[in-house]
Amino acid sequence: MVAEPIIRVRGVEKSYGEGKARQSVLRSVSLDVAAGEMVAIVGQSGSGKSTLLNIIGGLDLADAGEVFVEGRDYAQLDDAALSRLRNEQIGFVFQQFHLLDHLTVVENVALPSFFAGGRGGAEARALEALGRVGLRELGDRRPSSLSGGQKQRVAIARALFHRPRILLCDEPTGNLDSETGRDVVGFFQSLNRDEGVTMLIVTHEERVSQAAQRVVRIADGKIVAQEGRSVELPPSGAASVRTDEGPTP
Amino acid sequence: MIFALGFGPLLRIVRQNIRRNAKHFLLSVFGIVVGTASFAFFLALSGGVRKVVLGDIFPIDRVEVIAPKATFTGVPRTLDNSLVDKIRARPGVSGVYPKMKLGFPSRGSGKLFGAELYFPLGGFMDGIDPALVAGDKGTAAFRDWEAEVGVGGVCFPGIRPPAFIAPTEAARLQAALAALVGATDDVKRTVRAALGFGEECSNLRAEGCPADHYCGWDWRCRRRVPVLLSRAIIELYNGSFAPSHGLKPIGTVEQALAERFMKVLKLDILLGRAPMSGIKVELEQDRIDCVQGQLIGISQKAIPIGVTVPIGYIRRWNEAFAGQLVASRYSSIVVDVREKEDVPAFVEWVRDEGFEQEDSYAEELSSAIFIITLLFLVISFIIIGISAVNIAHTFFMLISERRREIGILRAIGATRADVRRIILGEAAVIGFVGGVLGLGLGVGAARLVDLISSRFVRDFPFKPATYFDFTPRLIGGAIAFAVFFCVLGALVPARRAAAMPPAHALAG
Numbered sequence: 001m002v003a004e005p006i007i008r009v010r011g012v013e014k015s016y017g018e019g020k021a022r023q024s025v026l027r028s029v030s031l032d033v034a035a036g037e038m039v040a041i042v043g044q045s046g047s048g049k050s051t052l053l054n055i056i057g058g059l060d061l062a063d064a065g066e067v068f069v070e071g072r073d074y075a076q077l078d079d080a081a082l083s084r085l086r087n088e089q090i091g092f093v094f095q096q097f098h099l100l101d102h103l104t105v106v107e108n109v110a111l112p113s114f115f116a117g118g119r120g121g122a123e124a125r126a127l128e129a130l131g132r133v134g135l136r137e138l139g140d141r142r143p144s145s146l147s148g149g150q151k152q153r154v155a156i157a158r159a160l161f162h163r164p165r166i167l168l169c170d171e172p173t174g175n176l177d178s179e180t181g182r183d184v185v186g187f188f189q190s191l192n193r194d195e196g197v198t199m200l201i202v203t204h205e206e207r208v209s210q211a212a213q214r215v216v217r218i219a220d221g222k223i224v225a226q227e228g229r230s231v232e233l234p235p236s237g238a239a240s241v242r243t244d245e246g247p248t249p
Numbered sequence: 250m251i252f253a254l255g256f257g258p259l260l261r262i263v264r265q266n267i268r269r270n271a272k273h274f275l276l277s278v279f280g281i282v283v284g285t286a287s288f289a290f291f292l293a294l295s296g297g298v299r300k301v302v303l304g305d306i307f308p309i310d311r312v313e314v315i316a317p318k319a320t321f322t323g324v325p326r327t328l329d330n331s332l333v334d335k336i337r338a339r340p341g342v343s344g345v346y347p348k349m350k351l352g353f354p355s356r357g358s359g360k361l362f363g364a365e366l367y368f369p370l371g372g373f374m375d376g377i378d379p380a381l382v383a384g385d386k387g388t389a390a391f392r393d394w395e396a397e398v399g400v401g402g403v404c405f406p407g408i409r410p411p412a413f414i415a416p417t418e419a420a421r422l423q424a425a426l427a428a429l430v431g432a433t434d435d436v437k438r439t440v441r442a443a444l445g446f447g448e449e450c451s452n453l454r455a456e457g458c459p460a461d462h463y464c465g466w467d468w469r470c471r472r473r474v475p476v477l478l479s480r481a482i483i484e485l486y487n488g489s490f491a492p493s494h495g496l497k498p499i500g501t502v503e504q505a506l507a508e509r510f511m512k513v514l515k516l517d518i519l520l521g522r523a524p525m526s527g528i529k530v531e532l533e534q535d536r537i538d539c540v541q542g543q544l545i546g547i548s549q550k551a552i553p554i555g556v557t558v559p560i561g562y563i564r565r566w567n568e569a570f571a572g573q574l575v576a577s578r579y580s581s582i583v584v585d586v587r588e589k590e591d592v593p594a595f596v597e598w599v600r601d602e603g604f605e606q607e608d609s610y611a612e613e614l615s616s617a618i619f620i621i622t623l624l625f626l627v628i629s630f631i632i633i634g635i636s637a638v639n640i641a642h643t644f645f646m647l648i649s650e651r652r653r654e655i656g657i658l659r660a661i662g663a664t665r666a667d668v669r670r671i672i673l674g675e676a677a678v679i680g681f682v683g684g685v686l687g688l689g690l691g692v693g694a695a696r697l698v699d700l701i702s703s704r705f706v707r708d709f710p711f712k713p714a715t716y717f718d719f720t721p722r723l724i725g726g727a728i729a730f731a732v733f734f735c736v737l738g739a740l741v742p743a744r745r746a747a748a749m750p751p752a753h754a755l756a757g
Binding site: 051054057058059060061079080083084086087088092094096098100102103111112113114115116117158 | 254255258261262265268269653654656657658659660661662663664665666667750751752753755
């Protein structure tokens with residue numbers, strides 16, 4: 001099967017700081033992710049994996065290179081269009097959960113509806129999203145009263161509120177115990193398998209990367225290896241590696 | 250600028266943010282409240298003072314034309330109907346109201362709370378066009394009744410016999426006088442003078458006449474002449490005359506208007522005689538007449554010291570006592586100009602015509618009020634400017650605290666403009682609340698000042714019921730002022746928050 005990549009990154013570079021303090025974080029990174037693929041990005045702290053994820057999610061800007069998501073060139077998108085893309089097509093799950101404590105669980109989940117041009121039925125859809133992560137009954141609670149695992153599931157429900165095609169996860173199990181982490185990973189797998197959501201997960205945990213169809217290794221801002229079984233992509237550049245070996249999802 | 254955030258959700262976010270950061274905003278709101286209160290208070294005060302000074306005392310869109318006291322040629326300039334017509338034809342003139350002074354000696358007397366008061370009227374009696382006071386409170390009866398309605402039927406001569414005449418003789422005398430009803434005016438005057446009642450106008454009864462009428466010198470029922478007094482004369486009476494004569498003060502002008510004083514004060518006016526008078530007029534004939542006046546109201550347009558009646562009466566009396574010439578000359582002509590900007594051109598024309606403008610301090614007072622208002626406004630601006638800086642600090646601090654939150658909003662679809670709108674929305678709401686509270690404080694302070702003034706400050710000429718003028722424009726302006734400064738204070742923090750890359754914001 002040949003599929004158009006839903007995410008295409010070409011020669012992306014990123015550095016922080018000025019002058020002598022300038023530090024290169026990403027160096028000519030290229031990556032293709034097919035629709036419906038589950039990819040894990042692994043690497044040591046400071047290797048640039050989160051920065052790559054942020055650039056793909058439009059949360060940060062690349063200094064050079066090209067980023068296409070769903071065929072749209074980030075360089076051509078203005079702030080409003082990029083925001084709309086984040087709102088409708090991309091869901092984010094963070095290690096720190098990033099829930100707003102002054103809102104209830106259901107309000108947190110429904111928050112993306114605020115920026116969706118006033119579509120109705122937000123609460124019902126938020127409850128539906130909460131139902132998908134098994135927390136429908138906790139809608140009226142405040143995030144501060146939830147466990148870490150519950151908080152992460154609320155964050156996942158928020159990410160899924162608009163039924164995005166892409167889910168970008170930055171160390172989603174980093175603050176969870178192993179059992180809860182396993183549950184979350186299992187949920188991601190089912191989401192990917194059953195609903196075809198494209199998943200890009202930044203992790204340093206072996207068990208998470210094992211769940212992915214493909215593992216992309218980053219070191220010193222460069223993709224140094226890609227391993228695993230992937231859906232077939234059209235030729236897209238040197239950094240895109242397809243193998244038939246790797247962990248079975 | 251594109252917003253993904255609808256107005257309803259924006260309000261919800263703003264409300265939630267303000268509620269949870271209420272403590273942070275309290276200090277900022279306090280500054281806004283004080284600044285807005287002083288802004289509204291001083292602006293309303295200057296508006297109120299301006300209204301009294303330039304509306305009542307020295308109307309800025311009103312010019313009073315007078316004849317010059319001296320001319321180069323030595324020929325005096327007179328204000329007459331030809332000038333009135335000329336002025337009326339001028340562009341920009343919206344009203345022309347001639348005034349005429351009583352041009353011969355006369356005397357007024359009246360009973361007030363049982364005390365008999367006498368006062369000279371020659372020179373202290375003004376005739377004004379009733380149109381000048383049209384619409385003023387309590388001036389509906391200020392009309393030239395004799396010209397409009399005419400005189401009534403024959404009344405009983407009703408001259409009360411003096412004390413030295415025995416009661417039985419008095420009855421006969423009354424009967425004899427009654428028989429003279431049909432006599433000529435000269436006979437009536439002669440009889441009255443011969444009996445020694447000529448100068449006792451109070452002896453004239455109004456028997457046989459309707460209410461509000463008196464029995465005139467010609468033994469015909471005449472409606473009492475409507476009289477207006479100025480506030481100044483009431484205040485003068487209360488402040489000086491009443492205490493020195495052991496009389497009861499009337500109270501405030503408002504009380505005087507409300508109480509029976511207005512209805513009971515009848516003036517007996519003796520035309521043609523006065524104990525002393527500075528007027529040097531050669532009277533047409535040695536004649537006296539008694540007329541009766543009735544106080545009907547208090548007006549700022551009445552002569553400050555003296556009594557004011559419709560100009561028609563003065564014109565007729567002047568003609569009868571001082572001749573046609575005196576009756577054709579006005580003391581001044583009040584001119585209303587449509588736009589105050591037209592005043593200088595009109596005044597120039599008046600001077601070109603050889604007349605003068607009655608000294609008006611409107612321009613000088615207007616400038617003084619403007620400067621004082623400006624000073625107060627600068628103070629208000631400083632207070633609220635400091636508050637705006639405080640608002641800016643508060644928002645910088647809050648944005649630093651809410652950095653991650655801003656990152657989350659951006660991650661889930663908020664545009665930069667949305668972030669700006671949320672912060673500016675919070676500032677606007679704080680400004681609105683501060684503005685409303687400040688306005689309330691300003692109005693409260695104004696009411697307090699008015700209350701203190703009405704209870705503890707003695708009446709003075711043109712003392713207003715309120716010193717403040719809170720117009721809808723001022724109220725809206727005060728709130729807009731508060732909102733504007735709050736939004737201004739939050740502008741830079743909002744821009745900085747919106748410019749933060751979401752990834753950096755999320756990293757905290």
